[in-house]
Amino acid sequence: MKVPGRRGGDEDPVAAVRRREQAFPVRRKWITPVGFVVVAVLLWWLLRDEDPAEVWSHIRAANPWLLLLAVAVTTASFPVRAIRWRYLLEPSQQDSPFRSRFAAVCIGFMTNNLLPRVGEFARAYAYSKREPVTAATAFGTLVVERFLDAVAILALLLAALASPGFPADGLPPEVVTGIRLACLFLGVIVIGSLILLGAPERSADAARRFGRVLLPASLAEGLASLVQGFAKGLEAFRGWRLIVPAVLWSFVVWTMQALSFWIGFLAFDIRLGYDAALFTNGSV
Structure with missing residues (x-):
């Protein structure tokens, strides 16, 4: 089954899922149990050095x-992320469907819960399977999104450090070093993005030449195509009309995330201010 507006030969994702479920009914039956086993193993690894009785007592005492x-506040940030993504996808796909964006966001976070840092690739891939956007282009928009996240997180972190009630003098040296490294990382991302935006064709040619030295010709061409798609995903940086609302939504996302931390503090009777939640937000 083909859907209008999709790339030639692409199958409707709903029909594809149903077809796979009919072809592999046993495999589908095991998905949920395997998921529970993975979560149980990860929880065991996380709490292996803790006293289970003490952990359980804290959980029982929580509100x-x-x-x-x-949890509701954290989950509510998912549709907000999907709204923000529209502005980053706009140069590649105008009026991208909210449903596809939201589904890809949820898939990305689900993947991150099992395999940290893999969720962005899963999110880009999932979106490319639902919409006429390449995975490389979708991933390029996520690089922009991570940059905006970093800007918002660092700004909120600095706001927390500047708060009158925050004990900034007691920060360990490694935290200060981490903040400096984060700023350096942001600088590298900005410079790389500007190079790609300013000279996308030259960047692709450079990637092709570099690839031919180390890779077979077919892979070198693939690398060049990847760089071109990546540059296309960064095109949201070209216009204030797109980047300004994306920045504002980034602050909404991370103030919501900090709010969920603060509510979590209160649930466990940890009497800390919202500035501590902002600091936690930037630290993790």
Whole structure:
């Protein structure tokens, strides 16, 4: 089954899922149990050095309604992320469907819960399977998104450090070093993005020449195509009309995330201010 507006030969994702479920009913039956096993193993690894009785006592003492509220606030940031993504996808796909963006965001976070840092690739791939956008282009928009996240997180972190009630003098040296490295990383990302935006064709040619030295010709061409798609995904940087609302939505995302941390503090009767939640937000 083909859907109008999709790339030639692409199958409707819903029909594809149903076809696979019919072809492999046993495999589908095991997906949920395997997921629970993976989560159980990860929880065991995370808490292996802790006293289970003490952990359980803290959980029982927590306010369940505040915990649910913290989870709700975190989950509410998913559609906000999908809204922000529209502005970054605009140069490549005008009026991208919210449903596809939201589904890809959820897939990305689900993947991150199992395999940290892999979720962005899964998100770009999932979106490319639903919409006429290449995975490289979608991933390029996520690089822009991570840059905006870093800007918002660092700005909120600096706001927390500047708060009158925050004990900034007691920060360990490694935290200060981490903040400096984050700023350096941002600088590298900005410079690389500007190079790609300013000379996308030259960047692709450079990638092709570099690839031919180390890779077979077919892979070198693939690398050049990847760089071109990546540069296309960065085109949101070209216009203030797109980047300004994306920046504003980034601050909304991370103030919501910090709010969920703060509510979590309150649920466990940890009496810290919102500035501590902002600091935690930037630290993790």
